Amino acid sequence: MPEPEVTGGPGPEGRQRPEGHWYISVDDHVVEPPSLWWDRLSAKDRQVGPRVVQDTCEMVRRPTTLAVQFIKGGDGPMMDWWLYEDLAKPVQKVVACVGIPVDEHTTGPIAYADMRPGCYTQKARLADMDVNWTERSLCFPYIPRFSGQMFYEAADKELALRCVEAYNDWMVEEWCAGSGGRLIPLCIIPLWDPKAAAAEIRRNAARGVRAITFPEMPHYLGLPSIHDPSGYWEPVFDAANETKTVLCMHIGSASKMADVSPYSPRAANTVLTFSLAQMSFTEWLVSGILVRYPELKIAYSESQVGWMPFVIERLDKCFTHTAYAEMPAVVTEPPSTYIKGRVFGCFFDDDTGIAARDAIGVGQLLFESDYPHQDSTWPHTDKVVNRIAEQVSPEELERILRTNAIEMLGLPAVLG
Numbered sequence: 001m002p003e004p005e006v007t008g009g010p011g012p013e014g015r016q017r018p019e020g021h022w023y024i025s026v027d028d029h030v031v032e033p034p035s036l037w038w039d040r041l042s043a044k045d046r047q048v049g050p051r052v053v054q055d056t057c058e059m060v061r062r063p064t065t066l067a068v069q070f071i072k073g074g075d076g077p078m079m080d081w082w083l084y085e086d087l088a089k090p091v092q093k094v095v096a097c098v099g100i101p102v103d104e105h106t107t108g109p110i111a112y113a114d115m116r117p118g119c120y121t122q123k124a125r126l127a128d129m130d131v132n133w134t135e136r137s138l139c140f141p142y143i144p145r146f147s148g149q150m151f152y153e154a155a156d157k158e159l160a161l162r163c164v165e166a167y168n169d170w171m172v173e174e175w176c177a178g179s180g181g182r183l184i185p186l187c188i189i190p191l192w193d194p195k196a197a198a199a200e201i202r203r204n205a206a207r208g209v210r211a212i213t214f215p216e217m218p219h220y221l222g223l224p225s226i227h228d229p230s231g232y233w234e235p236v237f238d239a240a241n242e243t244k245t246v247l248c249m250h251i252g253s254a255s256k257m258a259d260v261s262p263y264s265p266r267a268a269n270t271v272l273t274f275s276l277a278q279m280s281f282t283e284w285l286v287s288g289i290l291v292r293y294p295e296l297k298i299a300y301s302e303s304q305v306g307w308m309p310f311v312i313e314r315l316d317k318c319f320t321h322t323a324y325a326e327m328p329a330v331v332t333e334p335p336s337t338y339i340k341g342r343v344f345g346c347f348f349d350d351d352t353g354i355a356a357r358d359a360i361g362v363g364q365l366l367f368e369s370d371y372p373h374q375d376s377t378w379p380h381t382d383k384v385v386n387r388i389a390e391q392v393s394p395e396e397l398e399r400i401l402r403t404n405a406i407e408m409l410g411l412p413a414v415l416g
Contacts, residue, residue: 021385022135023401026408027250027301027346027368030139030175031096031119032167034080034112040166048156049163050084050143057081057090057109064262068092068107079109082143085154091115095142098128098372098379105374119372122175126182132378134369135402136411138184138211138248139175140301141167146253147213148188149221157192164190168204181415185209186248191223194232198239205243210409212240214247214298216280220254226287241293246408250301251277277303278311281343285315288330290338297342297408302370305345306352309359312336339364344408348377349384354391357400362392365400366408 034052041049058074061067072081072088079090090109096119097105117124129137144150144167151160168187176183187204189197189212201212214236219225224232240247251257251273258272277300284290284298315335318325339361346366347353357365370376377384389397406413 021382021389021397021401022133023367023369023381023385024136024138024405024411025134025369025371026138026248026299026366026405027348028134028137028139028371029095029142029373030125031091031112031115031372032141032143032170033120036143036170037163037166040169041162045159045162048085049159049166050082050150053081053083054078055081059108066266070109077109078111080111084150085156087150091142094374096372097374098376116372122179122183126179128371128378129182132369132371132381134371134381135415136182136184136405137369137371138186138405138409140186140213140248140250141188144188145255146250147215148191149215149253149255151188152191152221152223157190161190161193161196164188164200168200168209172204172207172209181412184211184409184411186211186213188213189236191215191218191221194235198235201236201239201243201245205239205245210244210411211246211248211299213253214249215254216249216251216276216300217254217256217283220256220276226283226289237289237293237296241296244295244297244410246297246299248299248301249277249280251303274303274307278307281308282311282315284343285335285338286318286327286331288328290342291330291332297344299344299346299366299408301346302348302368302375303345304347304350304353305360305365306350306356308345308353309356312339312359341407344404348375348381351387351391354388357392357396362396362399363404363407366404367401 037050038046055072056074056076057079058071058076060069060071062069070090082089093106093108093110096110096115099116112120116128118128140146148164151164154160171187172185176185187209189200191197215221226233254276256276258269258275260268260272281300290296319327319334340363344364344366345360346368348368348370369378369381371378385401388400405411
């Protein structure tokens with residue numbers, strides 16, 4: 001198993017770090033263990049629910065988009081495959097590549113045996129958090145996808161709901177339980193049934209969950225938008241508002257990234273991963289939802305934050321030109337006034353955002369390490385932290401690294 005390159009004085013694995021620079025990561029990821037649904041579904045359901053088998057794997061690329069496609073049973077190495085209804089997919093190396101040399105971070109498949117155990121087991125994850133001075137961590141799903149799209153797309157919605165509940169039970173009872181509060185639960189909801197989603201929010205809130213995943217732009221999934229005249233999402237917003245549950249919107253959570261030109265280098269799409277977050281941020285701030293639900297909070301995970309100042313400025317300028325901008329009547333104050341304490345941006349390495357922190361609001365900035373993805377700063381997140389520390393005051397640093405996450409999620413200030 002690849003080991004991190006760690007050297008230096010005292011501290012975990014020989015690392016040395018200034019006292020007081022532990023941080024809370026609001027965007028990490030878990031690669032679900034093969035036993036997750038097998039252990040929690042009935043004998044009948046587990047035969048068709050999410051499960052792992054071994055088969056060969058061939059990888060091909062679509063020439064126009066450079067997107068990869070995997071062929072089960074094709075010409076390639078033996079690999080772990082997740083099966084669910086008519087879906088078959090392996091785990092891609094870029095989502096489980098910590099500890100692997102950067103020049104090997106490819107979009108090809110990786111077997112569980114070749115990952116760091118911290119990708120999918122709690123004990124090893126906590127050890128990797130110690131190495132990186134990560135005090136606490138909020139982890140997004142991988143196999144169900146960032147907002148649980150896999151279950152929304154399933155044909156058997158009754159089974160899909162049981163799979164959602166099983167995932168959330170595992171998240172609370174196994175992944176987070178026994179971590180001493182270091183692993184923070186993040187649950188998914190049945191996107192196809194807002195009333196059942198509201199019930200799931202309340203069920204999990206009753207056992208201490210204060211965050212769910214939500215798609216950046218639901219209409220890209222074929223769901224009603226957040227502006228739906230029939231109020232499709234109102235039960236979800238009402239339950240989240242009532243329980244103070246944060247809606248965490250990860251890049252790619254609407255199964256869509258930037259629309260780049262055909263044959264464009266893959267790098268263009270990689271650079272523009274924040275593009276849908278910009279759209280979602282804008283739509284939420286002009287929607288009036290934050291006016292109608294005063295306890296509702298939203299967070300843009302892995303979106304970075306350097307783009308926010310101009311969008312905020314543009315929103316407020318449009319507010320002063322209501323005649324042509326047609327701002328909804330419910331938005332009675334400049335949109336920027338609804339951001340404080342309600343709308344958060346999450347980043348793992350964004351010098352532009354730090355330089356513009358006052359235009360965003362220091363209280364709205366959340367830190368992350370993105371473990372175990374290709375953009376992760378693990379195990380050298382302290383280099384980013386130290387660079388931030390050179391630009392901000394000690395009070396601002398503590399707020400960005402810990403306090404904002406504690407306040408957003410209603411966490412105890414100190415772990416017991």
